[in-house]
Amino acid sequence: MYLDVSHADVHSVDGRIFKVTFAPDCMTHACRCVRESDRRRNDACCQYGADVFVPERQAILRRATEIGSVLKEDRKNPAGWFDERNPEPDPAAPSGIILRTATADPDDDTSGCVFLQHDGERGCGLHHAALLHGFPPAEIKPRVCRLYPVSFGKGRLGLSPDFNDYSCAGDGGPTVYRLMRGAIGEIFGAPLLQELDRLESRPTRSRLRALPPRPVLHVEGAPDARDSTSAD
Numbered sequence: 761m762y763l764d765v766s767h768a769d770v771h772s773v774d775g776r777i778f779k780v781t782f783a784p785d786c787m788t789h790a791c792r793c794v795r796e797s798d799r800r801r802n803d804a805c806c807q808y809g810a811d812v813f814v815p816e817r818q819a820i821l822r823r824a825t826e827i828g829s830v831l832k833e834d835r836k837n838p839a840g841w842f843d844e845r846n847p848e849p850d851p852a853a854p855s856g857i858i859l860r861t862a863t864a865d866p867d868d869d870t871s872g873c874v875f876l877q878h879d880g881e882r883g884c885g886l887h888h889a890a891l892l893h894g895f896p897p898a899e900i901k902p903r904v905c906r907l908y909p910v911s912f913g914k915g916r917l918g919l920s921p922d923f924n925d926y927s928c929a930g931d932g933g934p935t936v937y938r939l940m941r942g943a944i945g946e947i948f949g950a951p952l953l954q955e956l957d958r959l960e961s962r963p964t965r966s967r968l969r970a971l972p973p974r975p976v977l978h979v980e981g982a983p984d985a986r987d988s989t990s991a992d
């Protein structure tokens with residue numbers, strides 16, 4: 761259920777973000793692809809790469825030296841970091857298009873984001889480079905990645921479309937909102953957090969409805985009609 765929000769950019773929020781829980785720490789979660797018989801794959805949500813806006817690509821390229829320093833030898837060249845073959849037109853996006861980060865194998869869109877190819881064990885190479893070189897990950901990490909598993913589009917804040925594809929969904933951590941509150945605040949500002957905090961603390965109302973009496977139709981020898989209907 762979407763709840764109305766009074767904010768310049770965010771007009772509604774999926775109420776499930778206040779209730780559904782998530783894995784508390786990606787770096788220690790043993791990620792599984794639940795739609796593929798629970799196949800183990802670390803950083804499974806990064807397997808397809810990510811959407812990138814043009815200004816985000818520029819921010820990444822400005823830090824090419826720092827990012828390149830943590831990437832594997834054959835990934836250091838920024839010329840291979842983005843898949844610009846099929847930019848997606850989007851009038852709402854800066855410059856009117858959405859690009860994607862490249863995948864390790866350009867012809868296999870499940871082969872993993874190119875920024876997973878770094879000298880650490882797992883996790884985002886952009887994040888890794890920022891921490892190593894002492895600047896905020898938010899400077900270079902695409903918004904879609906900073907918000908995951910929350911998604912944002914057309915004024916709506918909700919759960920990412922692939923939310924239920926991975927084992928972190930529903931894991932015993934905090935709620936999605938509590939986990940992502942900091943990132944949401946960084947991106948959309950403190951006034952939105954005030955709005956969302958208010959919605960989060962709303963008591964959940966469950967209404968008891970008085971149903972009108974149902975006509976009982978009884979056919980001799982037939983089972984009682986009340987047993988064959990779905991719940992009201």
Ligand code: SF4
Pocket residue numbers: 783785786787789791792802803804805806908909926927928929
């Ligand atoms: S969001 Fe889920 S699938 Fe992605 S790295 Fe974290 S735990 Fe793994």
Ligand code: SF4
Pocket residue numbers: 805806809810861873874875876883884885886887902905
């Ligand atoms: S940029 Fe980082 S977080 Fe985003 S898909 Fe690539 S590796 Fe994952």
